[in-house]
Amino acid sequence: MDEDGLMIHLEDICFGYPGRPSVLDKLNLSFYGGERMGLMGSNGSGKTTLFHIIMGLLKPSFGRIEIMGRPVKEEKDFREVRKRIGLLFQDADDQLFSPTVLEDVAFGPLNLGKSQDEAKEIAVRALESLGLAGFEDRITHKLSGGEKRLVSLATVLAMEPDVLLLDEPTTGLDEATEERLVDILKGLDVSYILVSHDLDFLKEVTFGITCMSNGTIVRDDERIPHTHIHVHEHGRYAHEHGRKWPHDKG
Amino acid sequence: MIEELSGRDSLIHRLDPRVKIVLVFLFSVLVAVSDRFLVLLSALALGFCIALLARLPVKQLVGRLVPVNLFIVFLWFFLPFTFEGEPLFSVGPLVGTHEGVLYAARISIKSNAIMAVMIALVASTSILTLGHAMYELRIPKKLVHLFFFTYRYIHVIHQEYVRLVSAMKVRGFRPGTNMHTYKSFAHLVGMLLVRSSDRAERVYNAMLCRGFRGNLYSLSTFSLKSYDVISLVFMLAMMLALGVLEWTKMV
Numbered sequence A: 001m002d003e004d005g006l007m008i009h010l011e012d013i014c015f016g017y018p019g020r021p022s023v024l025d026k027l028n029l030s031f032y033g034g035e036r037m038g039l040m041g042s043n044g045s046g047k048t049t050l051f052h053i054i055m056g057l058l059k060p061s062f063g064r065i066e067i068m069g070r071p072v073k074e075e076k077d078f079r080e081v082r083k084r085i086g087l088l089f090q091d092a093d094d095q096l097f098s099p100t101v102l103e104d105v106a107f108g109p110l111n112l113g114k115s116q117d118e119a120k121e122i123a124v125r126a127l128e129s130l131g132l133a134g135f136e137d138r139i140t141h142k143l144s145g146g147e148k149r150l151v152s153l154a155t156v157l158a159m160e161p162d163v164l165l166l167d168e169p170t171t172g173l174d175e176a177t178e179e180r181l182v183d184i185l186k187g188l189d190v191s192y193i194l195v196s197h198d199l200d201f202l203k204e205v206t207f208g209i210t211c212m213s214n215g216t217i218v219r220d221d222e223r224i225p226h227t228h229i230h231v232h233e234h235g236r237y238a239h240e241h242g243r244k245w246p247h248d249k250g
Numbered sequence B: 001m002i003e004e005l006s007g008r009d010s011l012i013h014r015l016d017p018r019v020k021i022v023l024v025f026l027f028s029v030l031v032a033v034s035d036r037f038l039v040l041l042s043a044l045a046l047g048f049c050i051a052l053l054a055r056l057p058v059k060q061l062v063g064r065l066v067p068v069n070l071f072i073v074f075l076w077f078f079l080p081f082t083f084e085g086e087p088l089f090s091v092g093p094l095v096g097t098h099e100g101v102l103y104a105a106r107i108s109i110k111s112n113a114i115m116a117v118m119i120a121l122v123a124s125t126s127i128l129t130l131g132h133a134m135y136e137l138r139i140p141k142k143l144v145h146l147f148f149f150t151y152r153y154i155h156v157i158h159q160e161y162v163r164l165v166s167a168m169k170v171r172g173f174r175p176g177t178n179m180h181t182y183k184s185f186a187h188l189v190g191m192l193l194v195r196s197s198d199r200a201e202r203v204y205n206a207m208l209c210r211g212f213r214g215n216l217y218s219l220s221t222f223s224l225k226s227y228d229v230i231s232l233v234f235m236l237a238m239m240l241a242l243g244v245l246e247w248t249k250m251v
Helices: A047-054 A075-084 A101-111 A116-129 A145-157 A175-187 A199-205 B002-007 B017-033 B037-053 B058-082 B098-124 B127-136 B141-169 B179-209 B226-250
Strands: A006-015 A024-032 A036-041 A062-067 A085-088 A163-167 A191-195 A208-213 A216-218 B087-091 B094-097
Touching (some): A006 A047, A024 A216, A036 A047, A047 A062, A047 A163, A062 A075, A085 A145, A085 B179, A116 A145, A145 A175, A175 A199, A199 A208, B002 B098, B017 B037, B017 B098, B017 B127, B017 B226, B037 B226, B058 B094, B087 B098
Parallel strands (some): A036 A191, A036 A208, A085 A163
Antiparallel strands (some): A208 A216, B087 B094
């Protein structure tokens, strides 16, 4: 595979749910190998829809999709796409459906035609790489929220994808788990598109941030000077902040 | 759930799950079609022996038999009086018949015998292994999937139910006998259905993304050991004996 090749290419994608204004309106996107793209946008701006269209879970009403240089249209084409691109769902409970962790992580490799032993090996390796060694026989529905998220990530990584689509991976995570996720993402050898509302998080794990609004992608790199209003006691007296306050993030 | 007990160790736990399923199935059929009290009582004794061999705590076993027997108690209220035959006793204008009592007794013994082995099966095998064994036994894939997903998502749906109920409670909902209560409960059930169906769709999508093509592959392999074969032959012989007992009655 060409490292820097055009991985995902969307042209004039339109999508709408019946009876509502369209979610995606002539959206264009080019994503190259090696990139790490952050995606921001208000609720309902179509970020999740965009991911589902790339994976072929939703059919656009108009537009062209090319993955790894090949046009994809039919379910058959998307089956190939799903081997190369992994999607991490917003809700880990949707992703983890097998009774035990090992079975869930091995599910993807088994679908790809690996033997039982190979699949087990891949699963164990994927778990180890995320610091989840020893989780193999845990019952999935009894994991904590953070553990569920990391195991979900392992299930996607076990497919050994070239590109990851991460849909709000930090939602509901505490700070320690979020930091762990940051370290994991930084250490990954995969290109990804990451949806999040957390600007600091995006700054840390992506190379650039793209915004979505009105159903299309806007490159918004303009630097706009702005101030943050903050509140604390003794604020009525003129003062400067030399060091970081506990509530000041980043 | 009784699955907690599946991590223990006993003669029954160590048996190949496929053997267990086959035996439980044959045993249930045999008990269900038998009529002779000698056969039924022996089967009941056998059933309880198996449950005890599985090292099931008696309290747990009894606790799980109670719901079945509650149902059977109701049968005892009706069957003796609705069956035609020789009068045996009377309560006011109602006449209980000999045949009716025997019929109710048969049902009670049969249900308890079958339930005892079922409980022994579920308590000695993890749900996961049970599912894979069903798959190995060529039970239709769709049924096995249904079994797996029910197990996995019953907790999630229960959690969703608990969340909805608390959401109602924190806004001061107190169930009563009025239209408002019925309506709210209808909304609750409706919402639960909608959410489950949404959830089902998302889970299916997540599976598609990981290359699901309609097959669930298992990570475990089963192999028959001599212990399994001996148990199988022994139990088949016991059941054959019961079958012969039942059959000789007819002749």
